Amino acid sequence: EVKLVESGGGPVQAGGSLSLSCAASGITYSFYCMGWFRQAPGQARERIATFYTYDGNKYIGDSVGGRATISHDAAKATTYLRISDLKPDDTAMYYCAVGEIYGCGSVNRVNFWGQGTQVTVSS
Numbered sequence: 001e002v003k004l005v006e007s008g009g010g011p012v013q014a015g016g017s018l019s020l021s022c023a024a025s026g027i028t029y030s031f032y033c034m035g036w037f038r039q040a041p042g043q044a045r046e047r048i049a050t051f052y053t054y055d056g057n058k059y060i061g062d063s064v065g066g067r068a069t070i071s072h073d074a075a076k077a078t079t080y081l082r083i084s085d086l087k088p089d090d091t092a093m094y095y096c097a098v099g100e101i102y103g104c105g106s107v108n109r110v111n112f113w114g115q116g117t118q119v120t121v122s123s
Helices: none
Strands: 003-007 010-013 018-025 032-039 046-052 058-060 068-073 078-083 092-100 117-122
Touching: 003 092, 018 032, 018 092, 018 117, 032 068, 032 078, 046 068, 046 078, 058 068
Parallel strands: 010 117
Antiparallel strands: 003 018, 018 078, 032 046, 032 092, 046 058, 068 078, 092 117
16 A cells, blocks of 8 residues: 655745655555645646656656745655745645656546645745
């Protein structure tokens, strides 16, 4: 059984930085993608960042493009997301996601989800 455990969420002040981690266990795919979506109340779940083990490619969403980085530790099957210059609009539930090969480009391609970690940015 695939298990994804997120950590690092919590309340932060606008202008600050936050680091999230997602540790995976039980993945059996030869290649997989691993990354982050977020969802605010009343809004659609949006893709924030993805790492692809097949070729090392990275995706960063436009909403955080100038402020976010994603990295991956293959030995630990753990992905890290860092967002700087946080804004109140970054407030959302952040979800770790895993798919096979390139299956992380949309919600309906993701195969496994973490339980989510809340990020709340105060001005």
